[in-house]
Amino acid sequence: MAEKMTLEIEEMDDAFEIIGCEDLDAELISKPSLTYWKDVWRRFKKNKLALIGLIILSLVVFFTIFGPAITGYDYSRMNYEIEDQGPSSDHWFGTDKAGRDLFTRVCVGGRISIVIGLTCTAVMFTIGSILGGIAGYKGGVVDDIIMRLVEIIVSIPYLVVVIILSITLGRSMLSLIFAMTLTSWGGTTRLVRGQVLQIKNQEFVLASKALGGNAKRIIMKHLLPNAMGIIMVSITFSIPMFIFSEATLSFLGIGIQPPETSWGALAASGRGSLMFYPYQLFFPCLMIVFTMLAFNLIGDGLTDALDPKLRQ
Numbered sequence: 001m002a003e004k005m006t007l008e009i010e011e012m013d014d015a016f017e018i019i020g021c022e023d024l025d026a027e028l029i030s031k032p033s034l035t036y037w038k039d040v041w042r043r044f045k046k047n048k049l050a051l052i053g054l055i056i057l058s059l060v061v062f063f064t065i066f067g068p069a070i071t072g073y074d075y076s077r078m079n080y081e082i083e084d085q086g087p088s089s090d091h092w093f094g095t096d097k098a099g100r101d102l103f104t105r106v107c108v109g110g111r112i113s114i115v116i117g118l119t120c121t122a123v124m125f126t127i128g129s130i131l132g133g134i135a136g137y138k139g140g141v142v143d144d145i146i147m148r149l150v151e152i153i154v155s156i157p158y159l160v161v162v163i164i165l166s167i168t169l170g171r172s173m174l175s176l177i178f179a180m181t182l183t184s185w186g187g188t189t190r191l192v193r194g195q196v197l198q199i200k201n202q203e204f205v206l207a208s209k210a211l212g213g214n215a216k217r218i219i220m221k222h223l224l225p226n227a228m229g230i231i232m233v234s235i236t237f238s239i240p241m242f243i244f245s246e247a248t249l250s251f252l253g254i255g256i257q258p259p260e261t262s263w264g265a266l267a268a269s270g271r272g273s274l275m276f277y278p279y280q281l282f283f284p285c286l287m288i289v290f291t292m293l294a295f296n297l298i299g300d301g302l303t304d305a306l307d308p309k310l311r312q
Helices: 002-015 036-046 048-071 102-138 140-155 158-169 173-182 185-199 203-210 215-226 228-252 263-271 279-305
Strands: none
Touching: 036 048, 036 279, 048 102, 048 279, 102 140, 102 173, 102 185, 102 215, 102 228, 102 263, 102 279, 140 185, 158 173, 173 228, 185 215, 185 228, 203 215, 215 228, 228 263, 228 279, 263 279
């Protein structure tokens, strides 16, 4: 009996022909799923100018870290026997009026300039993100108080604050960082507040509230991460802004002072020798230009890469 049923089933199978399923892999996933940040990197790599900016920045950082070790010169050692020599195989950027290797000094100055840019940006966005997130999420009286404080801070002249604090606290790197970040977080607070206001009434935030999430958790786990795209883009533009501000202040004589050095201080030192030894001004300025160009190219690339509307 069982053999008879088996034969009948085989005959029924032969009576039908399966069509339209030649591609047996049709239900397989054509490509692996990507996380958000992997997709950001994939789109970022398609922007050639952004990759060029990343390469330039990598080279600048490499030489600022390992440049003195490559040349073997002490950036503060004076040798008046070789003062004001032009670029050569021994001294790639030449020497300054005290006979110090200019390439080594540019590398060491780059460390200070980049550290100041990164530190000021980190402080600015930490304060701005916290206050902006609280103001946007809480609203009401809390929002009014924070926004009025921001308006007061933004209205204070930036250069006046830096000059007063430099005179009061001394011309050191820490006092310069404090002066530059004291009034810089107002714009970030407004930026984050605007993003939080757009996000806080969406469904996933309401779901977190319904599940008992407190304000701190909602701000840190939901609101700020979803606003991170615009924040990251703003960060890439803020770092070169602080580097340029430090260079300007040091060039004017109210920034980094000897024996420490920075790109702005080197440019200020080379200004007096411009007519006879232009390379002493050219190379520090060139490094500032390269660094600012690199960060701006990276920022333009992140603008497109972090835009969720362009995700495919």
